Amino acid sequence: MAEFFSTYLPSWLAQLVTGLIQCVILLHVPLVGAMFFVWVERKAAARIQDRLGPTRVGGMFGWLQLLADGLKLLTKEDLRPQEADAMLFRLAPYVGFCASFTVFLALPFSDGWVVQWLDVGVFFILAVLGLEVFGVILAGWASASKWSLFGAMREAAQVVSYEVPLGMCVVVPVMIAGTMDLVAIGRMQEGLFTNWFIFHDPFTFVIFFVYFTCGIASVNRAPFDLAEAESELVAGFHTEYSGFRWLIFYMAEYGSMFIVSGLAAILFFGGWNGPIPLADLLGLTDANGELAGYLGRFLGMLNFVFKSVLGVTVMIWVRWTVPRLRIDQVMTMCLKYCTPIAAVMFLGATLWTYTFPGGVTGLRGTPYGTVRGVSAQRVELSDLTPATEDAEGAAGEGSDNKPAEEHAGDVAAAAADGEAAAASTPSGPLSIATFASSRARSR
Template identity: 40%
Template sequence: MLEFWLIPAVMMLVIVGLFPPIAGYIVLVERKVLADMQVRLGPMRVGPHGLLQPLADALKLLLKEDIIPREADKGIFYVAPIVSMFTAFVAFGVVPFSERFRIADVNVGLLVISALGSVGILGIVLGGWSSNSHYPLLGALRSSAQLVSYELAMGLGLVCGVMSAGTLSMVQIVRNQQAQGLWFVFDNWGAMAPAFVIFFIAAVAETNRSPFDLPEAESELIAGYFTEYSAMKLGLFMFSEFIQIAVVGALYATLVLVGSNLPFMTDAGFSLPGGPEIALSQAVRVPLQLVTFLGKVALLCVIQIQIRWTLPRFRYDQMLGLSWKMLLPLSLANLAVTVVWMWLAGGGQ
């Protein structure tokens, strides 16, 4: 009984205590990756190789003057960044970091993460509207249009994954992939692959990052929805954006990359084809799963960072056209193909 409450409590403390610094270091990784792509060094002055730069940035945000526009709706102006930060944190409550390290095994975990992503956009909308300024309001309106456009395609991609998994539980999805011995992206003779590609594109769009950063669009809207924000409230918006990158990576790693498991991993250890089974104790298995999961999430975060600094920003009509004219029809067609394929595989039942 003690273990039942102890592990979720420890995980909650870990998430609350470690994820703000992790978000800060994701910023550092992004700056380093960008510098490497442009043959530069990036931050190097604060600490060895710039490793203390996130601490300096956090200190700067804490010490900066907190300015609030005179005509702003002060209550909503304060609440907006908290909404974005809170929803990004809570999403990790249903993510299985390993077999033993998780907060809750919710039987509708995928639905919870999808719902929290939709609610998180409200922080951007409220922040832009409460600023009582033209540029933030335009950024908020763009954010709402982007949410409606890409939420449908992302949802249909998730439906295909749920059909293959047979469950909405994040923990059970990992177990089903392990028991099946086949990643869902290769299921139905590869018919699931387009669904997960569409889902990844739509999920990246949900994070409001380039090439989908229309709500921010500094070349058009100064800074978009957070133009009037400063100090730590601006930092909360920044932290929530980078935590959402990790949420997308964790969700995609769970759905497509078997979560915390490695190839040929079983409940007892490793079972290599045609070879002996290698047993692993819990003292080795649990840390190995945790490191494996975090490595997969880190890889997916780096891919999202490279996408941001490789592709130019879409125009507003291009952003909407990509969703309504391409991703949505493709996701509907892929859903129909998946349904027919699974119906035929089930003997027409």
């Protein structure tokens, strides 16, 4: 696109315009997505509770309800408690939203359709997704309200703890793929749905469910929405927020839900590859011209968005079906169940790929060949930086390279270990008890 604009504009302006266009398109994913998901949530919740939900606004199914909701929120007064820390109170929603939005930079929507192609895509997405917690913590702190503060403390404890099992779950498909590049991971699952990583071996099948549980917990959805438990904490961290800033919190939440489901779609469900390679069957590949390739990718994008929306819908379904856990149950779930299960599954998946490199039947094409293709392609572009030279060296090693490839996963595991060391110091419920008593003492 930059080339297209640079025929009309000076090159620096062309780059700028291209970047802005990509940003605006991307910004619509969380914004429009959030509006759509709010509507879906209202309808789904109503159906689960044997109601109808919005029916009037906009005619059929109340599909304009989301617009009415948005207008109502925009016209609400932007309140701020007198005791609040003004700057942090105002900034906090944007911190959360920025983190949630930044993730979309590295999320591929189709084969190669990604704003910034990162070699460490999975790692980057997990890292930035973890930053969203700052919005909540700062909001809770700056509100000068005990409910908000309790919500923020719970959120901090919960998110930091759940990053550990989440990271370990993500490491398994990364280890199988031998790369953290999301585009390469998606490409490896081309073909029939049996190539999806969830059907790779029994361990990945189990770990997907652990991942999804931890994902729900890390984006603070029910049954893990302790930070905004309305039966205990009024509305948790956003008790004092109203109008537009509250809306921003919600958009960040729905954006994160989309990201977690999208990541699941890429890591376990083949990303933009449908259950049957429809685009290939129809001849919509790059081999048949640029337009055909474009259409094939567009089909892939629809596939990916459908899978992600499906994931979000399941989260909504879970929210209105399962009752909320207590904070100690949330912590038990993380530290006593999710983390050990994820660790065992990681070990199992490692042994499995070691024992059956080509799958049980031996028919599965080794995914490593695909990685070779990708990295070799990228090395051809330049062999200047030591980084790409390394990739070339790795590619040059040839057949005995499989164990080497797995190390990328090990590094991520090491990172997760470091995280564990850092995270587990303030053990959740205990710290909150200490905190409560210290607050009580200071009064």
